[in-house]
Amino acid sequence: MRRFRAPLAALLLLPLLAACGGTSAPQEEPAGSPAKGGSLVFGVNTEPLNLDPHASPQDVTGLFTRPVLDSLVALDDKGDIHPWLASSWEISDDGLTYTFKLRTGVKFSDGTPFDAAAVKTNLDHIVDPATKSQLAAAAFGPYEKSTVVDPQTIEVKFKEAYSPFLAALATAYFGIQSPKQLALGPEALAKKVVGTGPFVIDAFVPHQGITYHRNPDYDWAPAIAKHTGPAYLERLEFKVIVEDAVRLGALTSGQIDAIAGVPPVNVKQVEANPKLTIIRKQAPGGNYNYYPNNEKGVFTDQKVRQAFRDGIDFATVVDKLYFGAFDPAFSAISPATAGYDKATETQWKYDPEGAARLLDEADWSAKDAEGYRTKDGQRLTVRWPFLKALAREQRGTLAEQVQAEAKKAGFDIQFVDVTPNDFTPKALAGDYDLIDFSWQRADGDALRNLFAISNIPNPNFFGQNLARWNDPEVDGWLTDALRTTDLAERAALYAKVQQKANADASIVPVYVFTYLLGASKNVQDITFEPQAFPTFYDAWVSKA
Missing domain, CATH: 3.10.105.10 (Dipeptide-binding Protein; Domain 3)
Incomplete structure (x- = not known):
């Protein structure tokens, strides 16, 4: 058995996102430490039909669910794998079996304990024909079964060697959901997911958006995050604004803090605005x-x-x-x-x-x-x-x-x-x-x-x-x-x-596709996950 406590360099063929992705426009960093509290409103140009990332065919589901769902492992910009909900893992010499040791003291926002049984429930949910999984199941490869070894240990077995597994596991499509919420069935999951993440969903209203509040108990971020403990933001909102001109206008007028999909024709206009910046990330x-x-x-x-x-x-x-x-x-x-x-x-x-x-x-x-x-x-x-x-x-x-x-x-x-x-x-x-x-x-x-x-x-x-x-x-x-x-x-x-x-x-x-994120210069530390979608755990808003 080969044991990894991460980073796991050069095991998988992964993108060097830092080298191949885009670059951020210069930002005026405010003085002082990150401000705690406040809210951030993010205008998005599309939305998922189904919030369950295990079932959804849309990659944008990962954007909407990442604030709520943690993964067993985390992937950094250099392609290294790090512990997250799993504290360590072993891979058998034949590449068929992955054994994960799980963090202790983690719980879902609905109070359900996080343990090996919960992980097995999630993995089984992805491959269950009733889930009709599309993105997640396709990335699961020749999965055979999961076995609970003890409350903090789970064994995942494949029929054939599957080297991309850890990279897939790091995505929101393999985000770990509360077994209690999974048991409610597809209709409930399409509207709300419950995880161990730094935010908790308040409400998802189709064609309008989704609101989240901070999970005050969060204390298990991966080491690649910029801080530990709860998120800085008290409140996070994704507002669906399909029309480019309306979304851009909301940003330039200060009605919202950041937007996805800055219209390419307006990129130079945004960059010329002393109050705004463009953050670019080329997608893998x-x-x-x-x-x-x-x-x-x-x-x-x-x-x-x-x-x-x-x-x-x-x-x-x-x-x-x-x-x-x-x-x-x-x-x-x-x-x-x-x-x-x-x-x-x-x-x-x-x-x-x-x-x-x-x-x-x-x-x-x-x-x-x-x-x-x-x-x-x-x-x-x-x-x-x-x-x-x-x-x-x-x-x-x-x-x-x-x-x-x-x-x-x-x-x-x-x-x-x-x-x-x-x-x-x-x-x-x-x-x-x-x-x-x-x-x-x-x-x-x-x-x-x-x-x-x-x-x-x-x-x-x-x-x-x-x-x-x-x-x-x-x-x-x-x-x-x-x-x-x-x-x-x-x-x-x-x-x-x-x-x-x-x-x-x-x-x-x-x-x-290159992600063109427009933001107020008061917004700091929006980062990107492996799929080149923005994440907001480290984000904060200057009160200046």
Whole structure:
């Protein structure tokens, strides 16, 4: 057995977020110690449909639940793993068994004791088919079972070696919830989660926001935090403000303290304001990508997929729409993800003439009166279920611009308006030609979530392989990466996956998401967790 009391350096292939992420704009640090008390209001541009991070398909759920939920381990900016609710752990030599020793004296905010039984209840909840877990279950790999050894010791066993486990465990999607609250069922969990964290939820009102109050008993922050004991803030509020102009106006007028998603067009305006600052953080994991359906429809033909990608000048569209705030993407994963292959940046390019030749070769050589390509009298139509209700970062505007550029290349993009309720059935059934999403995850294993055959969605499982790319060779590389802790070996395997995804045009990389957080200079010490979402345990507001 190998024992770790952390930091656990170089065990996992993890992003060097400090080097690859963004930089913070200079801030005027107020004199004196952090102020205790007060409140912070944070304007957000989207919200989760379900607060239970074990079940939710949305990565933003991690933002809303991290103030409440602690994890067994913590991940720092250098990729090291540290104790949190677990004080230490051992990994068997074959990599199949993880044994965690848990902190003592910890309790959930509802008074329920934190112990090994509570951890087992949480892990079992994630894999329970009734939970219909999406993000969490997909990151759990070949999990087999959990066993309570004694009240402060739990053993987690895998069917196969799974080296990304600790990195996944550090995310809010594996946040430990009160067994008492879990027992209330999915409807209750969708509205409220209860954890051991520094804040406690007061109320979650859909389309309005969520309020929290400080947990006065909190005294088990990880060592990477800037302080110990309860949070500085007495009250924290996330206010849902979808409209960019309204959210920005609330910040500049001083109505709220910080906002997510500063509109790229307004970044320089905010930076020029002596009372405000911009904090940047490039997100790890899957970029904002378009996923053509490789399984059925027009995009089963690799030449058609490549023609769609190469026939649209994505880099220029992204640069103009986002004023350079977001970088164009060239791979499925972002440069902030360890294992990112820089060679992908020159692997493909905008090539309208080449795209036209590919469509000719694929027998889409004829054109109708409107200029769209046709074959056997049928137009080259792309059905795209676009979820407007949850679109952020002007993705709707981006989609319309892509639609216009695609028309020049001969593609007829038809948006299918869907609600959150009917989007999922379409995704599970593969009832689409193109679909879009981003997915932040602090590990190169994000590629397995995006491309493993086992992650192709089906009626019983919402996997992230919405490209429905079925490639046994790629599957083998991804499996090999799970079985080794050698960083160079894993990087080489992940490079192969990225290069083949580009060669096959199995996906269309669009842009690299960078978190643009605008804040009053009175707000201090907002930090970021591994998924590049802001956290507020160390945050405080100057009374100056």
